[in-house]
Amino acid sequence: MKKLILSLFVFVFGYQLYGQTYNTFEPSKTQFMLRGYGHTGFEYMDSNDEAESTFLGLTYAPIFLYKHSDRLMFEAELEFKLEGNELEIGLEYADVMYVLNKNITVRAGKFLLPFGTFMERLHPAWINRLPNAPLGYGHDGIAPSSGIGVELRGAFDLGGPRLNYSIYSTNGPRLNDGSEEPEEAGILQFENFEDNNLAKAYGGRIGILPFSDSSAELGFSAYSTSGTGEEDSQYEDVGAFLFALDFSYVKPISPLKGIVDIKAQYNNSNVDTATFIEVHEDGDAEEYSFDNQSNSFYAQLSYRPTMVESDFMKKLEFVGRYSDFNAPEGAEWEEASVQYAFGLNYWLSWRSVIKLSYQTTETEGGHGADGITNTDGLFIHWAIGF
Amino acid sequence: MKSIHKITVTVASILVVLITIVACTSTKEVYTPVLEKEVADSDQEFKIEKSGAQLWGEVCNRCHIAPSPSDYNDTDWETISLHMRVRANLTEKESKKIEEFLKSAN
Structure with missing residues (x-):
């Protein structure tokens, strides 16, 4: 009996010892990761002597990454935020990417469009140095942020300089014909999940980094479609051509004892002229048209004194941004806006920042409004990436 | 706008072909x-x-x-x-x- 127990003990113990010694516990090639970002804070706005202030509910944007292999990955980002008294849930992107070779990756699904760099790379709250986007982005903006389609992208090492590219085809934008929202007739809506016609949009971006230290990048983006209106409607063949120029310069500068970060982007939107209908209060209808061209621009300068001795000063960042937005003359949404934003950031870690910002915006017109509106805003945001 | 769109599509098509040729000829293995x-x-x-x-x-x-x-x-x-x-x-x-x-x- 003792021999039997001893044999069993040796077998079990020996097996465990062997397993622990020789099992390499190699990680699986597939991996799921939850990443993302969020922000919360306080805002005070004063518009033509009408003031309002509010604490912000947390905006939470989880990013789901599933690496199937060294070449295949799925990515999706949701966004939860309180808008008014309702919870808004948005799908920022959801796509699959496959690395074909070292220079080409194919993506398909809903993906962020490389129209310039702001919406694709810089808009997340923990990356954006100011609490909000420049003029011309977001709701009613002229820069497309995402699209449903297929894309080829990649980069080439030119022996110092580098070149990156992206070429894609998507469902394209939908023209607001004014039938439901007369005050927005002529605006391109990029949230076009179900295509409204047979015309697809084609576009791309080419970026060049001329210096070997990757400090500067110049980019040109284009986006074109031959039709934006509903199929079989008079707007079916209303085409659009958009382009953007972007610039980035990030470099540690010893005499300044810190890192200088410059970002700029110019967007231009040109939509074919179409005739819309304006219904007056007395019921009379009147046809009108306008030259449907819009543009926006922003330039941002930030500075982090990372080379000074004080630990407190190292975590500070000073930011200034100019942006403007011009919507077509003669449109119901005719607008000319200019914004100046100034910020002071305190970095708690590389992915967590407290932002204090003051912004002043002068808006002429805008969605049926007349005259000039001056809006001053004070923002305190805490953003964190994870 | 039609001519601009045609030019854009043509340029995009040429770029796709060029990038594919350059990317494939500069890579001995499919994935390096x-x-x-x-x-x-x-x-x-x-x-x-x-x-x-x-x-x-x-x-x-x-x-x-x-x-x-x-x-x-x-x-x-x-x-x-x-x-x-x-x-x-x-x-x-x-x-x-x-x-x-x-x-x-x-």
Whole structure:
């Protein structure tokens, strides 16, 4: 009996010892990761002597990454935020990417469009140095942020300089014909999940980094479609051509004892002229048209004194941004806006920042409004990436 | 606008063909993994190319503050590396070298 127990003990113990010694516990090639970002804070706005202030509910944007292999990955980002008294849930992107070779990756699904760099790379709250986007982005903006389609992208090492590219085809934008929202007739809506016609949009971006230290990048983006209106409607063949120029310069500068970060982007939107209908209060209808061209621009300068001795000063960042937005003359949404934003950031870690910002915006017109509106805003945001 | 659209589509088509030709002819293998020796041989790398640590400081800071290596484990860095390679349009060598540095320093 003792021999039997001893044999069993040796077998079990020996097996465990062997397993622990020789099992390499190699990680699986597939991996799921939850990443993302969020922000919360306080805002005070004063518009033509009408003031309002509010604490912000947390905006939470989880990013789901599933690496199937060294070449295949799925990515999706949701966004939860309180808008008014309702919870808004948005799908920022959801796509699959496959690395074909070292220079080409194919993506398909809903993906962020490389129209310039702001919406694709810089808009997340923990990356954006100011609490909000420049003029011309977001709701009613002229820069497309995402699209449903297929894309080829990649980069080439030119022996110092580098070149990156992206070429894609998507469902394209939908023209607001004014039938439901007369005050927005002529605006391109990029949230076009179900295509409204047979015309697809084609576009791309080419970026060049001329210096070997990757400090500067110049980019040109284009986006074109031959039709934006509903199929079989008079707007079916209303085409659009958009382009953007972007610039980035990030470099540690010893005499300044810190890192200088410059970002700029110019967007231009040109939509074919179409005739819309304006219904007056007395019921009379009147046809009108306008030259449907819009543009926006922003330039941002930030500075982090990372080379000074004080630990407190190292975590500070000073930011200034100019942006403007011009919507077509003669449109119901005719607008000319200019914004100046100034910020002071305190970095708690590389992915967590407290932002204090003051912004002043002068808006002429805008969605049926007349005259000039001056809006001053004070923002305190805490953003964190994870 | 029709002519601009035709030009855009034509240019895009030509670019797709050119990129495909250049990408495929410049790649002997379908997918070229960066050899570990190539990455680890830092003495030789410094003479010819930048180290992963240098690239980590230069490339990541283009958009956001360079991440702390200790915040994720090796497996996480592999996933993040692939994600960032596509998102930020990095070259294969850049992303692999940065990944190797982060895994060695975490």
